[in-house]
Amino acid sequence: MSDNRAEQIIQMQQQEEAKASNFRNLYQQVADLILPRENQITGQRTSGEDKSLLIRDPTALMDLDDMVSGFVNVFFPAEQLPFSFIPDNVAFRNVDKFQKYLTMCSEITYQKMMASNFMLQLHEALSSNIGLGTACMFSEWNNKILGLNFKDWDVSHFTFKQDCRGFPDTTILKYSLTARQAVDLFGDNAGKEVLKAVNELKNESKMFDFIHLVRPRIKRNVMLVDNINMPFESLYVNIKEKNIIEEGGYEENPYHIPRWKKSSFEKWGRGQGTAVLSTIKELQQMHKDLLEMGNRYAGHMPLEVVDANVEGEVDLSPDAINHVTERYSINPVQANALGSFPYTKEIFEMQRDIIHRAFFRDVFAPLADLPGDRRTRLEIIERVKQAMKRLSGPVYRLQSELFNPVITRSMLLLIRNGAIPSPEEAGVPELAGKGFGIEYTGELALALRDQQARAFQQFAAFTAQADAIFPEEKPSDNINADKAIRRQARSFGVNEDDLSTEEEVLAKRDRRMKMIQSQMAMQAAQTAGQAYGNVTKKPEEGSPAGNLMGVGK
DSSP: OOOHHHHHHHHHHHHHHHHTHHHHHHHHHHHHHHOGGGOOSSSOOOTTOOOOTTOSOOHHHHHHHHHHHHHHHHHSOTTSOOEEEEESSGGGTTOHHHHHHHHHHHHHHHHHHHHTTHHHHHHHHHHHHHHTSBOEEEEEEETTTTEEEEEEEOGGGEEEEEOTTSOEEEEEEEEEEEHHHHHHHHGGGGOHHHHHHHTSGGGTTOEEEEEEEEEEOSSOOTTOOSGGGSSEEEEEEETTTTEEEEEEEESSOOEEOOBSBOOTTOSSOBOHHHHTHHHHHHHHHHHHHHHHHHHHHTTOOOEEEEOSSOOSOOOOSTTOEEEESSTTSSOSSOTTOOOOHHHHHHHHHHHHHHHHHHTTHHHHOTTTTSOGGGOOHHHHHHHHHHHHGGGHHHHHHHIIIIIHHHHHHHHHHHHHTTSSOOTTTTTOGGGTTOOEEEEEOSHHHHHHTHHHHHHHHHHHHHHHHHHHHOTTTOGGGGSOHHHHHHHHHHHTTOOGGGSOOHHHHHHHHHHHHHHHHHHHHHHHHHHHHHHHHTOOSOOOTTSHHHHHHTTTO
């Protein structure tokens, strides 16, 4: 018997899919040319089918792959911690015990994410996000592997809704499972027909369609912590039987939907592939035309035979023979004419350069277009920094819609499942239930913060010069050196463990002051001793010199 809620969810999924039809058609065109892995958006393809038939020139495909690989490497470098948690409360940021706890959380979260399938799924999600414009990543704690698990979903599987801020908060996922997979996931609740199929060996691979709906829960008892009172509602629907087969909830939204760039009036994103789709199409046609011209010139030109009569239609196919009354009356390709190949090559390079720029080749392949005598380390670094700043808009959106939610949820999942001590267990109960931010320290994030570091250096140099002009006011007193140095260290990506704590800094300064005082006392004693040696009269008792020399003791 069908469920009214299940029917409403199925209807919602169909309506949202219909609304997304224009974008899905656009994404299909892009995927055919640069992302064949995901070219089953508006139709199904046969398993094992050759997906490269439409791709004559693979420039855009290779540029997308280079950009995705480079993006992953500069945002999550293997040789350093790429992010760190910081308290939302500014007063907590300079408290050593809070910073140590969050540093530990950052390190464990990163280690556990790297030990999972995160990097693999991130690569696939970014391919969709950069190439098409929209992606979807699912994050969870998997009890079977006792670790984090991630899943990238292709555009053909999901639709979504936005909240009043334009942030994706509702995900409607439609996908297929075999009867065996469905029973493994849902058990006896998978559905009568699913259970019937799984009991027959020949039918256990029969496919069934399901919907997973996740959305903010409207009615909940905040005093209860069970699944049906969590902030996000989770409903699984068996489409064929129109039943809700599982109901639960999540503490955070497990679906993360980033958009590369987005119009104010559209909820689906537009990627670099959609931005240069017309150029990619032109390049494919140019490549086809060039090969056809080359084939005709290489001994396969249509031939002419002089005859008094002309019979039939003109045939311009390779090796065709046409009967004409006057030579060179057709001239499909002039014999011995090479064509303007240098000019053709220039057009090719012009089109390819547009695609290279669209996929930020100067950022992610900085050596490719530099001649050998200009490949100095300084120039490459500066070129990359300048080029990276053009990525600021998409990067900030990625941080907001993908990286921040994924990393935050990963840490909270690790705390709930005992992989990270809770704030109470770690002796910092003040952080329990408090918000925190994420600061990125990868190469790309540092390049985007480079201007702040340069601004401080220029300001510090300016105040040093101003001190000489205004010695009494001493303008450099306006700089909080300790805070500035720590902030600069984070901007440069310095690990928090490499910095002295506040207590260690004070202890160093105290030792230094005591050493200076001791040296001053020794210098004073030497000066007084020399002065006494030059005096023949014995110092009087109680005088400074007498006290120094111990007279009367």
